[in-house]
Amino acid sequence: MTGEVAVLGAGMHPWGKWGRSFVEYGTKAARDALADAGLEWGAVQSVVGADTVRGGYPGYVAGATFARALGWQGARVTSVYAACASGAQAINTARAQILAGMAEVVLVVGADAAPKGFFAPAGGERPDDPDWLRFRVLGATNPEYFGLYARRRMALYGDTVEDFAQVKVKNSAAGAANPYARYRKRVTAEEVAASPVVADPLRLLDICATSDGAAALVLSSMDFARRHGAADPVRIRAVSTATPHYPRTVLDLPDIATDSAAAVPEPATGFRASIARGAYEEAGIGPEDLSLAEVYDLSTALELEWYEDLGLCGAGEATKLLRDGATALGGRLPVNASGGLSSFGEAVPAQAVAQVCELTWQLRGHAGERQVPGARVGLTANQGLFGHGSAVVAVR
Known part of the structure; x- marks a missing residue:
């Protein structure tokens, strides 16, 4: 089908309460996904980060935050926020870029460092929410x-x-x-x-519970996947x-x-x-x-x-x-x-x-x-x- 994209790599940082930065978790997941895909970081043409509202400004620009942590190499960056659906919105953004011909290989990363206890609404007073x-x-x-x-x-x-x-x-x-x-x-x-x-x-x-953790995917066009030797990838x-x-x-x-x-x-x-x-x-x-x-x-x-x-x-x-x-x-x-x-x-x-x-x-x-x-x-x-x-x- 013309709307399909390949999943070349998947990686995660274990969930838990580790007391470290979401950037560390996301970077680890991203590197694992790249290794799983058999690709170097330089092959990635676009990074889509799922935002965290608990990580300060770096969390609001998660795509650029992860690109910087991995080492600036000129990739397009996008940051996406949709609360608990942020990761799927990031996947959809990556897929759209691939199907539009804007990139052949896209890295999707989501990571969080959660506080203890209930999640409180973030962003100040929101009487229209x-x-x-x-x-x-x-x-x-x-x-x-x-x-x-x-x-x-x-x-x-x-x-x-x-x-x-x-x-x-x-x-x-x-x-x-x-x-x-x-x-x-x-x-x-x-x-x-x-x-x-x-x-x-x-x-x-x-x-x-609320947890720290991260997950990442390397997505590509079907043509790139075939050239890369993935004859039957998950799609x-x-x-x-x-x-x-x-x-x-x-x-x-x-x-x-x-x-x-x-x-x-x-x-x-x-x-x-x-x-x-x-x-x-x-x-x-x-x-x-x-x-x-x-x-x-x-x-x-x-x-x-x-x-x-x-x-x-x-x-x-x-x-x-x-x-x-x-x-x-x-x-x-x-x-x-x-x-x-x-x-x-x-x-x-x-x-x-x-x-x-x-x-x-x-x-x-x-x-x-x-x-x-x-x-x-x-x-x-x-x-x-x-x-x-x-x-x-x-x-x-």
């Missing part, structure tokens, strides 16, 4: 928000805290086999139940970067309308479902074609929401997939074979890049103990503040 208002007016920090989603699932579909715990059990088993994961210990349902309540009904082990076939449809802009709740919204036609799908739909349509595939998926599991309950939004099952049927073992390693369609954010924590600009790194290794058959047998098609899904949605389809 609904997410800022959620924090400041409602006092609904992210864990509280995740708890509301969990309660909604319990009320609508009968999900239980035991179901949520099983998502953590599943993901910790995968993360235990991932050398880049922060948490590499299998967790039992009893350990989840014994952890402190953070935002009822969610406990500490139901919610992802990015689609990138969806979606925004909500009015009036369903946040919760996708049924039967909610105001007088002003009543005359507005309801969208065919909610926001998260539209993210996946855009990727499926561009790639010419459907959920039945997937070998695996990497989704944005800020909480255990939110992972279940993604099963339904990706079309892996119908509304309210996510727990059946989970209980049947379909989404675990060895199941019909593993979800978060990497271990997910449950095992990594959030390094915000890196996480959507890390998802594609995992797809790359899985589609190459290089994922070790967590390998999905015969993996051919993978999908990522991610969502950032202020209406940033993203999904990437990778194939081989």
Whole structure:
């Protein structure tokens, strides 16, 4: 397909709390990706950095920051910010440059050094930002928000805290086999139940941590990949970067309308479902074609929401997939074979890049103990503040 670009290299810095600069993490991931691609830094014609708002000015100009750290060599630089979807937006920017003929080889890097505790809204007062208002007016920090989603699932579909715990059990088993994961210990349902309540009904082990970490990709045109000797590389076939449809802009709740919204036609799908739909349509595939998926599991309950939004099952049927073992390693369609954010924590600009790194290794058959047998098609899904949605389809 004319819209495909090759993934020549993937690299990561392990997630954790290392107490060092995001630049160090990103540079390490970039060098690993270049080594994986078999390319020298001088071959890179463009660098796209996913911004971090916690790194001061260097974080706002991440593309140039990483180019400088690797050694100025004249490459084009671009910096991208889309909150938790920054990495996918950076991938999409790199792909667009390649398909437009602006560059043949592009390095994508995302890295973060996260503070301890909850993420606070960055950038000062933002009264026109609904997410800022959620924090400041409602006092609904992210864990509280995740708890509301969990309660909604319990009320609508009968999900239980035991179901949520099983998502953590599943993901910790995968993360235990991932050398880049922060948490590499299998967790039992009893350990989840014994952890402190953070935002009822969610406990500490139901919610992802904040982390340091980095991920990088080397992307190229298909012509360059062939000249470089990569006859059958992993390919990015689609990138969806979606925004909500009015009036369903946040919760996708049924039967909610105001007088002003009543005359507005309801969208065919909610926001998260539209993210996946855009990727499926561009790639010419459907959920039945997937070998695996990497989704944005800020909480255990939110992972279940993604099963339904990706079309892996119908509304309210996510727990059946989970209980049947379909989404675990060895199941019909593993979800978060990497271990997910449950095992990594959030390094915000890196996480959507890390998802594609995992797809790359899985589609190459290089994922070790967590390998999905015969993996051919993978999908990522991610969502950032202020209406940033993203999904990437990778194939081989």
